[in-house]
Amino acid sequence: MTQLQGAADLTAVKEQTTQEIEGLRDQLLSISRTIHANPELSWKEYKAAALVADTMREAGFDVELGAYGVETAVEAVYGDGDLTVIICAEYDALPGVGHACGHNVICASGVGAALGLAKVADEAGLRVVLLGTPAEEHGGGKVSLLEAGAFEQADFSMMVHGMTATPDMTGDSHSARGMSSTAVDRFEVTYTGLTAHAAAVPELGINASNAAVLALNAFAMLRQHLPKETNLNAFISLGGEATNIIPDRTVVQVELRAYDLEIWREMKKKVLRCFEAGAVATGCTWEWAPTEHPYAPVVSDEVLAGLWDVNFAARGRTIDTEVRLGGGSTDMGNVSQVLPAIHPLVTFRGAGAPPHNPAFTAIAASPAADEALMDGAVSMAATILDVALTPELRADFKARKAARPAGATQAKFSS
Template structure:
């Protein structure tokens, strides 16, 4: 390692340390005021103010999304997008630690801005709303937020031992609403005149339950009836089912989708109802981490004194960062709240996300993100590969969502 490289690394870690109190305060402020998808007005404003204070040209409400943030510093040929999430879950708040994600992203971006000239780097901090439900990153992809980006990264809080970057597996997921329409009638006085939409939903869910025996353990299907009728003495004219379909492999997901929708068609055929389905939010794609960036992250986080457990494999969930990773080089590693084994999306994780151990993870995560970018920018082969991929990417290639 040359003296110049070591100096840049020391500068970004010192920058995070200098902002430690500010970053922890940001994490705690977002944690204390949880806001759900697309309603993260206070959190987005906090991230925007932090970016402005660090000298970034900042827009709150970027790309026509009120709770999105874009903040830019530097004018280099290599553009990195660092993603900040800050939406919470209904009722249980920051049980996925997005307050930590936001603070890590702000800390890393501010540190990188201080060395952007030396790295020939342009830093873009993207505040991305609605990761839990909705797919804010897909909104931003479709709006062109990543069209000028060379590579992208973020870090997510976790529990248990730290794991290598590529240990995080995520599924494709699509959420659909199925609506059956029949004909109402008096359930006792004229049942033969009715067409039972509730029965259509029952047939479909029964078929789905029978299908599960033939499904791979790598896939997952969940559904519930959100509307099944108005009264016991009325044949239901309308029934609505909420459905999600998950798989790690996109081809397997597409085949699973076909088979699952056939179960819902069966409900209509058996009862004489009409049926329709629609997406309720953007579908998410599986994570496809860039191998070179993942290797740099692993080396960097270990250099900060963290120990990676190579036996850990994490999966089952989904993230709209998967959609980003499908169209340009990206990583989405985890940084653990050490000494804690609480389960994400549970109130115990909410409590863990504002502990001193979580604060330590915020600072380590911010440093590791910044140091990963420094090494990528200074590694001639990796930098050239990333830039070549950007230059060879057709215009509009990042403006996409997941198609069935």
């Protein structure tokens, strides 16, 4: 690592990195638009993963497609410094509405930050890792990667996420400190009853659909008795096949969210009692099983968040430090629970559509999204350089990693 001389050198390296990223604008926008035009669902992001892998390989990164046993994960590494940052790049889409959460922007912005940092990695003593992380919307790609040890190497991690403006904002962009998310647990409940002719001999049947209906009524009544800022949703995904056959199998999909892990876990116990009640009332048997990895809430690292806000403001952004934005969930929460991390929002200025809506899909390929992509890439790179080239910050993050027990990043979260 070259010994730099202080603030002037840090400013110069930041400017060099910014110029490098700006010079990649056309390439980065092309990556974003290509992914946007070819939406792929969780665990099936073959084209996006290949595009990222090819891009990073051409830039001189050591690349593994299918990293850590996850078919559509990508690990691209540059540099051999003793400070490792993992930049996460998501690229999965949503069923029916495509990139209505803007993961095309997330991916291209992460690629841009990593490519820009590669040019200064040696003098900054950095090991830059771009980690393509599939299945954020449903599945939890980062959780699979955590469990496989992908984040054991990291001193810290970050990514950005696009967002449209919200009515309560006083600035044009949210503070990284204002980003919050809920824990989420998704599972299915299966009731098993007994078929019979619904008109001739209904007394001989055990109606699994009735069990689900009773349970969902109890589930709805439970809402009144849960703490504020919890959220629970469910639907019957299999409830019968014909009106004249009493259904012997019914399946319910369930989702539970809360900002607090202990509240989340207690809510799960109460919800399961609702489903047990449906079985008791009807005589069905029942069982439940997870359908995805659980997600933990995001814990924003205060140091990284503060650095991000300064660097993002330097891009001409007006940072709103008062508004907290949350309600959704992300597997980046699991990452943030086990090592220093941030998940800041980059606002698509002038746009006002809700996420997971077709209008958001259109905005995610707009000039406003392109601007956010570039601002996000530059701000991530600048934040990483602040840590790498400020001796006391570098020492702090190195010390935190050294104090972390082996295997600590592979911790599992469950409700």
